[in-house]
Amino acid sequence: MQSSTAFRTSGLTKVYGSGHSAVHALRGVDLEIPSGDIVVLLGPSGSGKSTLLNIIGGLDRGTKGEVYFRDHCLSDMSDAQLTRYRRDHVGFVFQFYNLMPSLTARENVELVTEIAADPMDPDEALALVGLRERVDHFPAQLSGGEQQRVAIARAIAKRPEVLFCDEPTGALDSETGRAVLQVLRDVNAEMGSTILMVTHNANTAAMADRVIYFADGGIRKVVENREKLSPSEIHW
């Protein structure tokens, strides 16, 4: 495998349940993701996008097949090793921001920086997402887009090599959504983080280096964008 490959899967299969109730969520996925790319995963509801993200993010395990992060085989890791992988290398951003309501923006980010190996200062991470003036505010005092930016600050504060985003703009209006995508794009440009984003907004594909089209538990096609749009140019 090339050293510039962030992820590689071969024959990755995921079956939930068994017998008559078995759901074949991934049917032998072969995939390679270069380091530093912005990758957008598109596909119908139920096609397996989140399942794939959760497995390469170390939140779940495949049923069969292999998953590599650089030269580390995630499929062979113990639960403790997977936890360490998530803690040391990975940031997550979800549709619903999962912030602690009783903590300020800064304290929400500190939850992560306190356990990370080489974290940013929480205020620096919040400044990077444009929230320098809001560090002492509680989630309820922030708009949806601002809360999502706190969640991004929390994810990037540990300087992750990879950022996994599952519908990061799903709960946002177009203007706020574009602003959040711009933050992700800036993180990719400034920190070199590989970004994997699952979305239902097909127009988001225009900002990606690579677009993976998913259907029925497998990859239908992969498209490399020679020219990328900036988030502000994306139609919603």
Ligand SMILES: Nc1ncnc2c1ncn2[C@@H]1O[C@H](COP(=O)(O)OP(=O)(O)OP(=O)(O)O)[C@@H](O)[C@H]1O
């Ligand atoms: N924990 C689970 N137990 C059983 N089946 C599951 C589980 N999680 C997902 N599935 C099923 O696996 C299939 C793939 O689901 P997944 O969430 O990966 O799809 P998706 O493409 O992300 O969908 P969406 O766009 O709606 O989020 C679906 O049929 C789903 O119902």
